[in-house]
Amino acid sequence: MATRHGKERVIGPLLVAGLGVELVPLVSELNTDALGTFSGEIERKLGVDETLLKKCRMGLLAGGTDLAVASEGSFGPHPVLPFAALNEERVMLSDASLGLQVIGRYATARTNYAAGNVTGFDELLEFAVRARFPSHHVMLRNAEGAWRKGISTESELRAAWEVMKSASGVVWVETDMRAMCNPTRMDAIERATQDLVERLKARCSRCAKPGVGWVRWVLGLPCSVCGSPTEWPRKAVHECPHCHNEVQLDFPQGMRAADPGNCPQCNP
Ligand SMILES: [Zn+2]
Numbered sequence: 001m002a003t004r005h006g007k008e009r010v011i012g013p014l015l016v017a018g019l020g021v022e023l024v025p026l027v028s029e030l031n032t033d034a035l036g037t038f039s040g041e042i043e044r045k046l047g048v049d050e051t052l053l054k055k056c057r058m059g060l061l062a063g064g065t066d067l068a069v070a071s072e073g074s075f076g077p078h079p080v081l082p083f084a085a086l087n088e089e090r091v092m093l094s095d096a097s098l099g100l101q102v103i104g105r106y107a108t109a110r111t112n113y114a115a116g117n118v119t120g121f122d123e124l125l126e127f128a129v130r131a132r133f134p135s136h137h138v139m140l141r142n143a144e145g146a147w148r149k150g151i152s153t154e155s156e157l158r159a160a161w162e163v164m165k166s167a168s169g170v171v172w173v174e175t176d177m178r179a180m181c182n183p184t185r186m187d188a189i190e191r192a193t194q195d196l197v198e199r200l201k202a203r204c205s206r207c208a209k210p211g212v213g214w215v216r217w218v219l220g221l222p223c224s225v226c227g228s229p230t231e232w233p234r235k236a237v238h239e240c241p242h243c244h245n246e247v248q249l250d251f252p253q254g255m256r257a258a259d260p261g262n263c264p265q266c267n268p
């Protein structure tokens, strides 16, 4: 695994337990940051899956192994919940001898992802504490575009503020989303790895390859009172990434009907 951010700590034990493989982190040899960073000094030119493939290739070449694993996260506005952010994590296992890739996925609104301009140290500290500082680190950018990353104590934050603030006392602050700086993201990577292990153990009923798993919901779970379709999922669609065979599973969250509070008829 090509990694610089300690992700092998959560990915390794799950792969060892689930697949019986040994995880060899290739930490110093490989600069995965060359493929793009969250803070945008190095722009991500490839899509998430292409970046995963490239990181796996780097790992296969550097490690001289048949298997490589890579992880990639993305953050942005939540597609449904207003004012919320969404974190999606993907973990790819690439098998060079079979020419096969499988991707585990996990998406969650549970993230501290935030960024903005702040004026004054008190406002900066307030931002940081809201973002679960100091267990979650923050980073500052000055007007010239230089970064101070991985800030993890109040004295470091104050020292960075003194150096990075503009003449008018403004600084750009972001949550540091690198895995080793962000336990909440590390949890999401762990769940994506669990999904990967489940997908590697499942076999497609048509082509027999591993990798089958969730791709989307079918909404419209009926209201428990009036039976109208709601915005809750009625089915989960699982798809094989190789032959695209689809399987639809009913009542994916164990509920046969939706609460009338979520019904457009009963609670418009
Ligand atoms: Zn298939």
Ligand SMILES: [Zn+2]
Pocket (backbone or CB within 6 Å): 223, 224, 225, 226, 227, 228, 260, 263, 264, 265, 266, 267
């Ligand atoms: Zn209803």
